[in-house]
Amino acid sequence: AQTVTQSQPEMSVQEAETVTLSCTYDTSENNYYLFWYKQPPSRQMILVIRQEAYKQQNATENRFSVNFQKAAKSFSLKISDSQLGDTAMYFCAFFTNAGGTSYGKLTFGQGTILTVHP
């Protein structure tokens, strides 16, 4: 079974600064996908960034980038030039399309509450 661990329950950062959210995972699969989702107080889950395990290059989306360390099973999210609108709960998630009982399912970490201060 897959597990996803976010060891930082809460983080805070000043506006315009950079913050890194940590995520580790455990799996025996070789092909899988990793995601960061953002959930603001509106409750809507919003995809921030995705990474395919077979890609060595780290994914980037504007101010958001990841540090994907496959051997270490680590997948951290870096937010540059933080904005007030980045305040939300962030979830790391894992997915594999291999067969078995986890087929098609996302496994979520515990979440990290990020607060951006003006």
Added chain:
Amino acid sequence: SAVISQKPSRDICQRGTSLTIQCQVDSQVTMMFWYRQQPGQSLTLIATANQGSEATYESGFVIDKFPISRPNLTFSTLTVSNMSPEDSSIYLCSSRVDLNTEAFFGQGTRLTVV
């Protein structure tokens, strides 16, 4: 990607009653998922709903308590039956266009049972 419309967005219900939550997707999808999220907590998968077959429930969730319908490839409902205050939570539906793409979510339903 696709868009899921979920309703109601919130409701306050009396214990012992039932609430049905609906999710409408703007494109055809094979798999739909229902999650429960306690305030400030992570998402817990309730069940997977495939069109044309019985939903598959995760450990700790049963069909009598959370019956699910999946009449076609764009729609699903989750009913929370015989509610108690412990059922107060956020319920979210989710899907993906295919298994190589990210999941997308409805807006969530905040349920309070009094």
